[in-house]
Amino acid sequence: MSFPAERFGQYLRMKYLVSLTDPVYDPAAPVSRLGAWFLQFIQDKRDLPFVYLILEISATLLPLAGLLFVPGLPAAAWWAVFGLYLLLTTFYFKGPFGLMLHCTSHRILFKKKYARLNHYIPWVIGPLFGQTPETYFTHHLGMHHPENNLPDDESSTMYYQRDSAASFGRYLVDFFLLGIPKLVLYFGRTNKPKLRFRLLRGEVVYLLTVAGLAFVNLPATLAVLVLPVLVTRAVMMLGNWSQHAFIDSADPGNCYTNSVTCINTKYNHKCWNDGYHISHHLKPALHWTEHPAHFRQNLAEYTRQQAVVFDGIHFLHIFAYLMTRRYDLLARHFVDLGEQYQSEAEVVTFLKSRTRRIPRLAPPVAVAA
Secondary structure (H helix, E strand, O other), rough: OEHHHHHHOOOOOOOOOOEEOOOOOOOOOOOOOHHHHHHHOOHHHHHHHHHHHHHHHEEEEEEHHHOOOOOOOOOHHHHHHHHHHHEEEHHHOHHHHHHHHHHHOOOOOOHHHHHHHHHHHHHHHHHHHHOOOOHHHHHHHHHHHOOOOOOOOOOOOOOOOOOHHHHHHHHHHHHHHHHHHHHHHHHOOOOOHHHHHHHHHHHHHHHHHHHHHHHOOOHHHHHHHHHHHHHHHHHHHHHHHHHHHOOOOOOOOHHHHHHHEEEHHHHHHHHOOOOEEHHHOOOOOOOHHHHHHHHHHOOHHHOOOOOOEEEEOOOOHHHHHOOOOOOHHHHOOOOOOOOOOHHHHHHHHHHHHHHOOOOOOOOOOOOOO
């Protein structure tokens, strides 16, 4: 997807851009016979890559997980299998799987005729990546999107200093210790009993499974089902922190000013355009291949709203730069929409203003008549 340089010149200055390199759907791309056969099962042909990813994960991780539970496996072999399993789950498949789970939570993958197959991702392979069944769906679609990082969103970043490692530490501890109880209470006070049931069902089944398998093979249970939960929940909170690190305190509910967009990064190719977080909150059901076009079509509004857009980096970079307060590196990748900034120093000042903790408002005091 290329655009005339002169057109982008009127929008971009700090980071010059002549094209978007993020993935879009190519209807002319050839589809194999196997792919054509798979298309009969899925609702949107653009999601065929998800089917291939499911097959890759199933063909590698399920056998490896099974091997870890084999009784009497020599210690050297066990550790070799665990090392490969950890490498695949944490560094190779984690990002693509996590964002496939995200996309298929918003847009159901399999047709109604094959609806039971939609349980395969959250219930069968999800736990291998630390995703307890139903928890991601209920948290993300049941609370995070409806509340949009505002005070009723129990995972909101508003009340934290978002360039502080100490603040992130408190945020992470709060989620690990109270995340599930707070979500249960949220569904209670917002009258969402079905989501509360799905959440609790998934958590209870997961805990019972862990308890049962621990008696079969404790090391394998810790490796396959416990360690991934700790890693994944930390990574998810890191991601949410970075996605909602730059907030306009005057308008914290504005999707253009309480989230960020990351363009032209390999991460978008690996993780289904997850960098387009502003457009995702604007249109949660927008297909992952349509985000670059949405960004292009709405550049004027991004500019007017002073949206935070970065070129060439993704959320892990943002997190690392915030924790080390390297605003110079953030500014280096900042896209100056509409040439609104005269220098890198102005950009740094602007970004710092968006990461300040937003004080909690005291409840109104009743006045006696």
